[in-house]
Structure formats: C-alpha cells, structure tokens
Amino acid sequence: MRYLTAGRPESQRRDLLIAVGLAFLSLFIAGMSPDSRLAVTRVVRSTVLAPFLGAHRVFARSAELTERVTALELERERLAVEVLQSANLKLENRQLRIIAGLPERRAGDFAVGEVTAGAPETGASHTFLFRTREGIEPLTPAGISTPQGLLGVLRITDGGSGLGEFWTHPDFRVGVRTPDGSATGILRAYPAEGGETMMLLDGIPFQTSLAAGTLLETSGEGGVHPPGVPVGRVVREEDSRSGWSHSYLVAPLVRPGQARVGLVWLVRSLLEPGPEKVGIDSTSAGQEPGRSDRVSSDSGD
Amino acid sequence: MDVERSAWAWSLAGIATLLVLHFLFRPLLVRLPVAPNLLVGALLLATLRLRSGHAAVLGFGLGILEASMALEGMGSYALALTVVGYVGARSRDLLFADARFYVFGYVFVGTWLAEIVLLLLGTSPAGPVRLILGSGADALLTATICGGVEALTASLSARQV
Numbered sequence: 001m002r003y004l005t006a007g008r009p010e011s012q013r014r015d016l017l018i019a020v021g022l023a024f025l026s027l028f029i030a031g032m033s034p035d036s037r038l039a040v041t042r043v044v045r046s047t048v049l050a051p052f053l054g055a056h057r058v059f060a061r062s063a064e065l066t067e068r069v070t071a072l073e074l075e076r077e078r079l080a081v082e083v084l085q086s087a088n089l090k091l092e093n094r095q096l097r098i099i100a101g102l103p104e105r106r107a108g109d110f111a112v113g114e115v116t117a118g119a120p121e122t123g124a125s126h127t128f129l130f131r132t133r134e135g136i137e138p139l140t141p142a143g144i145s146t147p148q149g150l151l152g153v154l155r156i157t158d159g160g161s162g163l164g165e166f167w168t169h170p171d172f173r174v175g176v177r178t179p180d181g182s183a184t185g186i187l188r189a190y191p192a193e194g195g196e197t198m199m200l201l202d203g204i205p206f207q208t209s210l211a212a213g214t215l216l217e218t219s220g221e222g223g224v225h226p227p228g229v230p231v232g233r234v235v236r237e238e239d240s241r242s243g244w245s246h247s248y249l250v251a252p253l254v255r256p257g258q259a260r261v262g263l264v265w266l267v268r269s270l271l272e273p274g275p276e277k278v279g280i281d282s283t284s285a286g287q288e289p290g291r292s293d294r295v296s297s298d299s300g301d
Numbered sequence: 302m303d304v305e306r307s308a309w310a311w312s313l314a315g316i317a318t319l320l321v322l323h324f325l326f327r328p329l330l331v332r333l334p335v336a337p338n339l340l341v342g343a344l345l346l347a348t349l350r351l352r353s354g355h356a357a358v359l360g361f362g363l364g365i366l367e368a369s370m371a372l373e374g375m376g377s378y379a380l381a382l383t384v385v386g387y388v389g390a391r392s393r394d395l396l397f398a399d400a401r402f403y404v405f406g407y408v409f410v411g412t413w414l415a416e417i418v419l420l421l422l423g424t425s426p427a428g429p430v431r432l433i434l435g436s437g438a439d440a441l442l443t444a445t446i447c448g449g450v451e452a453l454t455a456s457l458s459a460r461q462v
Contacts, residue, residue, distance in 0.1 A: 015354030019387035022361045023380055029365075030376020037375050044369035052324040052370070059328070 068260075075147065110263040111136045115144070115151070117166075117256055126169040128152065130262065134160040143174075143218070143225030144262040149253030150174065150231045151262050153224060162264075166256040167231075168197050175221040176201065176231050183208045184219055187231060187250060190238075199232050199250035210234045210248055226265050308458040312350060315454040319343035319447065320363075327370055335438040338412055340367055342447035344382060345411040348389035349404070360386025377422040385415045404451045409444035413437055 029037065045053060097104065113132030118125060130144065142154045144164055153172065154164040165172055168189045177184040183204055190200035201216065214234040220227025232250040239247045323330070323339035330336040344363055348356040364379035371378070389411050416436035 011352065011354075015352055015357070015387070015390075018354035019357035019383060022357050022383045026361065026364070026376050026380035026383055028376075029379060032376075040365070040375065041369045041372060044365060048366060049324065049370055052327075055325055056328055 079147075109266040111138065111266055113262055113264060115259050115262045126166050126256075128164050128166060128256070130154055130157075130162040130164050130264065132160050132162075132264065136160060136264075136266070138162070138264050138266050141224050143229065143265045145225070145229045145265070146254050146259045146262055148230070148258075150218060150225065150229050151254050151256070151259050154264055167199070167252065168256055174225060174231065175219040176216040177219040178210070179215055179217060183210060187216065190249070192249060198235070199252055200238060201234070201248040201250050203245055204248065206244055206246060210237075212236055216250060224265075304458075308455070309350070311454040311458040312346070312451075315450045316343045316346050319346070319450060324366070324370060335435065335442060337442040337446050338416060338439055339443065339446065341382070341385060341412045341415045342408055342443040344386055345389050345408050345415075346404075346447055346451060348386055349393055349407070351386075351390055353387050353390035356386035356390035357383050358386075360384070374422070378419070381415065381418045381422055384418065385411065405444050405448040408447045409440050412443040413440035416440060 029040075094104075111132050113130050116129040116131070118127065118129075137159075138154060138157055140154055140157055140162070144151045144154050150167060152164050152166040152169070153174075154162045156163050167174070167187075170189060172189055174187050175184065176187050185201045185203045187199050187201050190198050192198040201210075204210065212234055216231045216234065218225040218227055218229040218231060230253050232252045235249040235251050237246055238249040319339045320343045323343065330339075340363060344356075344360055347359055351359065360382035361379050364382035365375065367382070368375035368378040389407075393407065413436055416439055417432060420432055420436065
C-alpha cells in the first residue's frame, strides 16, 4: 500500500484552513447551550447511531435476563433446601394437631404476578401495576409481598391486572409485631433525614424497648396482609411523646425498585371449604395439594 | 490503478469494521480498565490514506458521533479528534513513507497522545497514573489490533491482485 504524502504547498494551506475552521467549529459547539447540544445529540442518536443504540439495548436486556435467571436459580435452590428441611417439621406439626384435635391450619394461597412501578397515566411513583394470570381475582385490598418482605397492597383488580400502592404511599399503614409478639404497632412511610424514605413504627408503649436490628413482621390484623411477612428492621428510636409512647425508625427489607415479581395473598382461599381434619399420611410431609397457578402455603408450620 | 483501488477497498473495509466494533461494544469497552481505543485507531489508519484536510473532517465527524454516544463533551471530542486527524495526516511523512512495519508505532504513539489529549480536555476523570500508564496500555492494545487489521487488509488486497 502506498500512502499519500503531504502534497503541494497550496493544498497544505487549504488543508490547514479546513482544520482550523473545524477547530473553531468545535469550540463553538463547546460554547453552545446545553439544549442546543442536546438537539444535535438527539439527531445523531436517532439516525447514524440508532442501530448501535438498538444493539446496546438488546445486549443490556440479555444481560439483565441472564442475571435474573441466575438469581431465580439461586432462590429456587435455597427454597428447595428450605422445603426439604421443613418436611419433618410439617409432619410433626400435623401429628400434634391430630393429637390436640385441631383442624388443619390454613394460611391461604398466594398468586405470583409481575410488578410494574408507576401508573402510566398518572406517573405516580408510589403506585404499581400488578399482572397475574387470568382467572385469579384476589379480594382487595390484598397484601403484596416478595420472598424478602412486604412490598405494598393491591387496591383494585380487573381480570388478572390490578393497581396497588407501595409501602412508600402516604396512606399506607400496616400492623406489625416483633417475632416473639412482645411489641405491636402500626408502620407507615416516613421521610428520614437526607430525603430517604424509611418507615416509622408508631404507638409503642413507653416501657417497651426495641433494640436496633429487631425484625418486624406483619401481625395479620385487618385481614389485608397474612401474618408473619417480614417488613423491616428497627434502626433507632425516633421520637418520644410525653412519656407515654415512643416511635422507632425502621429500615424496610424491600424497596419498590427492587421488586419485579410479587406474591398477592388470596384471602378468598381461606373462605373456600377445606379439610376439617387431617389424617396421618405418609405423603403429607411432602407437597401440598393446590391449584397449579397458585403458590400454596397451607400447612401447619 | 486496480491495485490501488483494491487496496483502498480493503483498507476501507478494515477501518469501517474497527468503527463498527467500537460503537457496537462501546458500553463494554468503557467499563474495562484497559481497552483498545478503536475509534482513534481507525482514525489513525484513515489518516495514512487521506489528505490532512479530509482527515480533519473525518476526525470532526467521529468526534461528534463519539460525543453523542457518550452524551458529554461534544466540543472536546470534536476538537481533539480533528487535531488527531490533521496532525496524524501531516506527521506520517515524518515517520515513514511506504514501510508497513511502522504502522504499529504510528498507531501506538498517535493513540497514546490522543488519549492524553482527550483526558486533559476533561472527557473523563483521570489521575496521573491513568494518564500515563493507562493510556499507554490502551495505546499498546490499540496498536496491536490496528497493526493486525492493517497487515490483514494488505495481505488480502495483495492476494486478490
């Protein structure tokens, strides 16, 4: 390959003029208003760079899906281990209930659905769309949670889709308790210092003290949320009212942006007829009978 | 004439491939601690075959594209790559005439200087270590890839003739 040489002097002068002109044009662009530069960027990105940006979106989506599949596989393995470990406990519990003459305890069913933050028509940041399979009509309001903890409440549903509110919504309230039941109270969203949305546990009697790190879970009062769903951990005491009660700042276990999939509690399933008595069955320690599109939590554990 | 045209076509294909690879894998390349700057490499390969004025125009255009992709420093990128294009095309006469062996050194030095200029113009935050060593490593990688592309396109055009 033969490379070009610099050429004749008059050509060199013309090339220099071109380069100097472009350098001044660059400086002019650098001095343009951000809006003008953004307009140029938009034009370039929607024309020449459009195929590359499309490819970037495909790559990013593919990487995100791979990450989600990996996370789901890990979660599935962890759940499989937990199910195996709980088998003996279930059997023991059933046998004890038979001895005590108690009917089978039913916690209700859950349906899995997709959570999409924000209502498109309003752009509200505290609400979400929930989509599950056709035919599942939860009684509303119904609690929505993830395996990690409470996410919010489903307000209205229509044919497998629904609109709900994250726990960050100003109107959201949930009854909580400590796992040992030593303290109960009402949790609500609370704007902490620095603008971060945290939770506030109100109405704790003055003589009751909660240590930092104490887990809080739903108490089940009101029938919206099933009991025992983790909600958050105590951070510190926030306020004291006239020596009668005090409140605690609580760090949530699940933030709205972290959840893409949620479990809605089908309280209606508790109203459906179920087995009154349980018998000792060699297979009962394994899987529970249930609808294929539901995640059943009927058990005595 | 056919020999020249064939060499041009293969060189153009090599430069275009480098540019497509750069814009296609840019999100990945910017995250790596050491990555080839295929944009500057392709521009330097082009400056071997273009007049300095045309090389400056190409550099300006690539600067606008890169800034639009990065969403920042539009004027800086355009200015830096315009200067790289013009100076690259003018300086090739000082370095070599026809010897292909020097392409590696040309791209290495050119990329290193271009990266330092880009960093100094504030297109990315960098300390002195990144400025010297990081840019040098990037330039070495770029020169290796571009030298390979140059050798490949030259051998392909020679085989076709």
